[in-house]
Amino acid sequence: MRQPVYVTGTGLVTCLGSGLAAQVPVLRSGLAPKARTVKTTEGHAFYHAIASGDSGDRLYALLERAIVPALQAAALDEQALRRTALVVGSSCLDLPVHESIYLSAVDKGESPTPIVGPGYGTMAANLARQFGLEGPQYTLSTACSSSANALLHARLMLNAGLADHVLVVGVEAYNRVSVEGFGALLLLARGEYSPFDKDRTGLILGEGAAAVVLARTAGHAPPVMLYGGASACDSSSPTSSHPDRILAVMERALADAGVGVSELIGIKAHGTGTVSNDQAEGDALRRLHAPLPPFTSLKPYVGHTLGACGMIELLMLVAAWGEGFLPATPGFSAIDPGIGVVPATSAVPLANRGAVLCNFFGFGGNNTSLVVAR
Amino acid sequence: MIFPLPIVAASGFVQLAGDTAASLRDELRSVTPNAPRRINRLAELGLIGAHRCVAGRDLTDDTAVVVATTTGCLNDSVQLLRAIGDRRPPMPMDFINVSSNMTGFHLAAGLRLHSSNQVVASADFAWEAAIEVAMLGSRRFLVGAIEECTWPLAQQRERLGLSQDAPILESSQWLWVDRDATSPIARIDSVKRFQNDAELAGDLSSASWPRDSEVSIHNADAAIVRALTGLTVPTASTPSPHSGIDAAAACIAAVTRRARSFVCISRGRTGQWCVTAITAA
Numbered sequence: 001m002r003q004p005v006y007v008t009g010t011g012l013v014t015c016l017g018s019g020l021a022a023q024v025p026v027l028r029s030g031l032a033p034k035a036r037t038v039k040t041t042e043g044h045a046f047y048h049a050i051a052s053g054d055s056g057d058r059l060y061a062l063l064e065r066a067i068v069p070a071l072q073a074a075a076l077d078e079q080a081l082r083r084t085a086l087v088v089g090s091s092c093l094d095l096p097v098h099e100s101i102y103l104s105a106v107d108k109g110e111s112p113t114p115i116v117g118p119g120y121g122t123m124a125a126n127l128a129r130q131f132g133l134e135g136p137q138y139t140l141s142t143a144c145s146s147s148a149n150a151l152l153h154a155r156l157m158l159n160a161g162l163a164d165h166v167l168v169v170g171v172e173a174y175n176r177v178s179v180e181g182f183g184a185l186l187l188l189a190r191g192e193y194s195p196f197d198k199d200r201t202g203l204i205l206g207e208g209a210a211a212v213v214l215a216r217t218a219g220h221a222p223p224v225m226l227y228g229g230a231s232a233c234d235s236s237s238p239t240s241s242h243p244d245r246i247l248a249v250m251e252r253a254l255a256d257a258g259v260g261v262s263e264l265i266g267i268k269a270h271g272t273g274t275v276s277n278d279q280a281e282g283d284a285l286r287r288l289h290a291p292l293p294p295f296t297s298l299k300p301y302v303g304h305t306l307g308a309c310g311m312i313e314l315l316m317l318v319a320a321w322g323e324g325f326l327p328a329t330p331g332f333s334a335i336d337p338g339i340g341v342v343p344a345t346s347a348v349p350l351a352n353r354g355a356v357l358c359n360f361f362g363f364g365g366n367n368t369s370l371v372v373a374r
Numbered sequence: 375m376i377f378p379l380p381i382v383a384a385s386g387f388v389q390l391a392g393d394t395a396a397s398l399r400d401e402l403r404s405v406t407p408n409a410p411r412r413i414n415r416l417a418e419l420g421l422i423g424a425h426r427c428v429a430g431r432d433l434t435d436d437t438a439v440v441v442a443t444t445t446g447c448l449n450d451s452v453q454l455l456r457a458i459g460d461r462r463p464p465m466p467m468d469f470i471n472v473s474s475n476m477t478g479f480h481l482a483a484g485l486r487l488h489s490s491n492q493v494v495a496s497a498d499f500a501w502e503a504a505i506e507v508a509m510l511g512s513r514r515f516l517v518g519a520i521e522e523c524t525w526p527l528a529q530q531r532e533r534l535g536l537s538q539d540a541p542i543l544e545s546s547q548w549l550w551v552d553r554d555a556t557s558p559i560a561r562i563d564s565v566k567r568f569q570n571d572a573e574l575a576g577d578l579s580s581a582s583w584p585r586d587s588e589v590s591i592h593n594a595d596a597a598i599v600r601a602l603t604g605l606t607v608p609t610a611s612t613p614s615p616h617s618g619i620d621a622a623a624a625c626i627a628a629v630t631r632r633a634r635s636f637v638c639i640s641r642g643r644t645g646q647w648c649v650t651a652i653t654a655a
Contacts, residue, residue: 091473093446099455106459113529114455118445120474120495125643134646136567138503139495141446142475149492156510160376177454181469231511233439233491235483238470245488363470364479366491 002256004225004373005158008165009074009213011066012315014302015047015206018065020319023301027320028347030328032193032300035204044179044188047206047303056100058207059092059173060126066209067131067169074213076165078132084213085135085163087154088124089147089170091307091362093139096175103176127169135163141307143362144270145231146170147210148310148370152229154214164215170311171209178306179205185239187274194331195271195297196278196343203273206303210311224318227355227371228257234365240276241361246284250357253369257355261289265354266326268317269343270361271297272304273331281359282339292341293357294348300330310360314372317356321374326350376509377565380558380655382550384629385426386622387419391523391530391542398422410480412467415544416447420477420520421484423546427516428485433550438490438512439478442504442519442622446474446495448533449524477520489515498642501547501622502565502650509565514552519622521545547622549629558655560629568647575602583651587635590624594641605637621650628652 015033016023026033035045050058076084098115105112119125124137136157140149147170154166172178182188182205189202214226230252234245254261270281285292298313305312320327329343350356355373362368389396398418402409405425413421420441450472457464470476478491490511496503501519508515523544524530531538551562568574589607591599599607621640628636629652638650 095451098451099458102455103459113532114452114459115448116533117535118448118451118533119497120443120446120493121497121500124495125497129644134569134644136503136506137496137498138507140507141473141493141495142491143473153492153507153510160510162506162510176458177451177464177469177472180458180464181454181466181472184464184466184469231490231492232488233479233482234488235479235486238476238479248488362475363473364475364491365482366475366479 002159002228004227005155005214005216006218007212007224008215008219009070010315011068011070011211012312013049013062013065014208014312015049016302019069020315023316023319024323026301027316027327028325030330030346032330035303038179044183045204046174046179047204048174049208056097059094059096059171062173062207062209063127063169063171066211067127070167070211070213071131074165080165081132082134084133084165084167085157086124086128086133086137087150087166087168088139089150089307089310090172091141091143091146092172092175092178093120093141094123095177096173099175099177133167142366143364144306144309145360145362145366145368146307146310148360148368149231151226151310151370152231152368155226158214158216166214167211168214168311169211170308172207172305172308174207189273192331193273193300195273195299195329196282196336196339197332198334198336200273200275200278203299203304206305208302208305208308208312210308210315223374225373227259227373229253229368229370230256231368234367236365239363241280241365241367243280243283245365246281246361246367247287249367250284250288250359250369253357253371257371259355259371263355264293264357265351266293266348266356267295268313268356268358269295269297270359271299271329273299277361279339282341286341294326294344296326296329296344298327314358317358317372321350324350378561378563379509379551380553380555381560381562381629382552382555382558383427383429384549384626385423386547386626387423387426388543388545388623391527391544393527395525406484408484413480414447414471415449416520416522417477417480419522419544419546420518421481423520423548424481424516424518427548427550433485433487434514435486435488436514437487438508438515439481439487440492440494440504440508440515440517441478442494442500443474444495444500444521447472448522452524498646499640499648502648505562505565513554516548516550518546518548519619521619545619545623547619547626549626560652560654563651563653565650570645571602574647578603583637584635587637588628588633590638592620592640594639599639625650625652
């Protein structure tokens, strides 16, 4: 049976601030912050984690703000740090850098070649060099499940004895491709961000970065463990999943973790706020267990951070759980009769010990569920 | 135990990029009559290679799909940036297709697979990284390495830092691995990483490969590899912007020609090494 692995260092930066503690006041309030409007074709809303700076600079600034505290907290000696593996989960990868360079040149009236020096693994290579990591590097890019899959792979590496420590990183930096792309798909919210609500209209994007150092032993770390998880492809539709497949991946994740659904004390839903995701996920949650443990969507607090949401929302959950609560889902006011489930509408007390299921679903039917325990 | 990994089948598809993008539809329809439409070139390449590998056989739905790529969905990324630069809204399908895992999605749809579906990249050893991701997560998997070209070629050569007369290849290389295979054609005996020359030499001095193993080297000096390993190695090592494919192509070629013993040695940009050993069953 696969073994749990331990979170020995964390770093997080979202629009709520840097560090786990910075997330708590807003999470406790249950109120979503106001998103800024960005300059895109239709002036969409966006949650910035860094106030200014071009896309290229902000990507690595976000990463540094997440990775530095995580490595500091893990307190690895020099040899251990050198041998630490690196797993990055991201959907934007370094596109913001290329976008910044390209659009700057276009704005000057030039005819630049888009994306010079491409490489999905470039960002990880740069991070490894910057932080002195000489272990294996992996970049996983599976849309919105990217960093959740990164966590799963890191756990497998540790269980197999292929690494003693793994730095897992999730990042999404503002880029116009993503905002314009979701706009073209008509998936962006036309008002408040309200997952699972009867009148939900879509999602608001956000940026951020998160990092954890996973290890086989807890050491002095807070008692947070990645207990298990599962990832599976639902090939029924490129942009939405079928409830059967969502249910299957949740059940597989629980089986992998050796946790019964009745043992769950909470669920962190993917909860994007789109009509289709929330319908399918809500249907699957309703069939998972009755009564359903309290569940919530964290996306209204920081925006949908796409490939980074696995890592970012995991640490937001850890931050709130450490203070004894599961945050409410902002924006929810009316039950959708077609879904029939209601997310937490106020902070729910969470026991100090227990297991929480976390869902992350990406385009291409890439569905991942994680089981986190304290 | 992780190794050995029994190989059921292997296949590769490679074509030289011409001055214009050659259509892949006919090739795709020849391997899968129900080829999906409105997919991108990376997915077309991926499906061609994977279906050639599977060759119409049934896979169990717990077969994972892992795709290695270095430059990913380059065509879609370029098109999306051009649209934004031109102040045009992006085409919805271009945005959906820019998710590199769409290749695995279409493959899973066609082969009715419902297991893990991953896209793996690494600046060095992308192919080997994909094998490592696959082997830890699943008992059986399709692992492929795919790289596409973009046009115009002059821009693609500039993009990759190549001379303007350098050939550019598009490639889709696949292995089908199944730990429960009863009649594998070969097996991956090991995928090992080494931090430096000394670690490589130390391990290889005790390696059990036959001295006449076929050897393929990537981004490494042949003389150095001969000195470190004592193996007879090819004299040429062609540096490639797609080093991930080169290793994959070499492995697939070795499997398909039933090489008795094959060693693929890749060197990374920071002096690390990765060695894959494959033997015929």
